[in-house]
């Protein structure tokens with residue numbers, strides 16, 4: 001792994017996300033699906049996923065899901081059910097209620113929360129199967145009360161024939177009723193604009209590779225999106241008390257997701273840096289996905305050496321990583337100084353996969369520095385708010401002049417008169 005001085009790590013705000021070629025490819029895919037619908041969807045599915053389908057075959061049937069149950073083992077079912085319960089319990093704590101505040105003069109002000117009507121959830125499946133992402137997408141939407149949850153996932157998970165049965169079982173366990181075998185930018189475009197087969201949604205959530213992330217960014221505005229949850233990232237912030245083997249294992253846990261994933265150690269200890277570099281090499285050699293992890297570590301892996309914890313924290317906050325592990329003697333003591341991170345894992349036993357699969361917080365997290373302003377997927381993503389305003393006659397008579405003053409300062413006479421006409425008429429009575 002490259003060793004760099006933390007202060008020299010010139011990580012500035014990224015202006016362009018993805019290469020120009022990837023951006024152009026996504027632009028063309030999105031535009032074709034928008035204008036040609038199912039025909040383009042099927043053509044891109046054949047081109048990028050190697051699967052030839054008819055429009056009628058896009059929707060996954062109840063029989064397929066039933067058959068999938070026959071292919072998964074009992075320990076998987078037990079684990080996914082317990083994970084689902086943890087994720088549901090965590091997200092239920094996020095649920096907020098509508099509220100109304102009634103004042104003595106009869107004024108009523110409030111906020112009404114309603115679930116979005118129809119949302120699309122993307123479950124990745126290009127290089128690996130992600131049943132866990134089914135739960136992370138679907139459960140918060142259910143907790144919010146979304147009536148129509150549409151799931152899409154590539155038709156040949158990890159290049160194998162068909163959708164991974166564990167994904168199908170996770171979808172059934174989560175209660176998904178509408179599921180299509182389509183992935184990549186074409187799936188995002190279909191959800192956003194609709195085709196003959198897939199009705200358009202109000203919002204698209206879920207993680208994916210660079211093509212999925214760029215497509216979500218491209219359709220934002222036509223629909224809402226959660227965040228740019230692109231290729232995975234991990235930053236480990238460690239001092240000389242950290243265990244090099246643990247740090248290396250956690251860095252590799254994210255490197256194996258994607259050649260574009262990134263894994264960075266920020267440390268005040270050159271000795272730990274050296275030990276982690278050789279541990280990464282040792283552990284990488286035996287990984288089944290060593291080819292992907294190798295490319296990711298070579299392209300986007302680094303060890304940043306900082307003089308002080310202050311400097312280390314500045315580098316972390318500048319990167320705004322998707323996942324931050326804090327492996328220092330007193331992790332709680334640093335918490336208040338971490339400003340930007342999608343999820344923060346404290347101490348040696350909170351290894352990143354604890355959050356990926358089981359603890360309960362969402363694993364769909366902002367990447368590429370967007371944790372500066374974006375949040376993990378959460379129940380609020382699936383709710384919209386309407387403000388509620390009721391003014392009594394007394395309240396309008398009391399405040400009308402002030403409203404007219406403000407309107408006239410903006411040069412908006414019609415606004416002032418809309419109030420004035422009521423003051424004249426009601427004030428006379």
Ligand SMILES: NC(=O)c1ccc[n+]([C@@H]2O[C@H](COP(=O)([O-])OP(=O)(O)OC[C@H]3O[C@@H](n4cnc5c(N)ncnc54)[C@H](O)[C@@H]3O)[C@@H](O)[C@H]2O)c1
Nearest residue numbers: 124125126127183184207208209229231232257258364365
């Ligand atoms: N940030 C998060 O919250 C989070 C969570 C889980 C996973 N992830 C990330 O999700 C990603 C999953 O990626 P994946 O590839 O396994 O699955 P994916 O489903 O995101 O992407 C696969 C699809 O990409 C499309 N594609 C592949 N090559 C293409 C090309 N050259 N041109 C156009 N389209 C192409 C294909 O249509 C394919 O169906 C990884 O990067 C992983 O790190 C992120």
Ligand SMILES: N[C@H](CO)Cc1c[nH]c[nH+]1
Nearest residue numbers: 130132133232233356363
């Ligand atoms: N680490 C991923 C988010 O970047 C989520 C995940 C799902 N399965 C394994 N990992």
Ligand SMILES: [Zn+2]
Nearest residue numbers: 232253254356
């Ligand atoms: Zn992961």
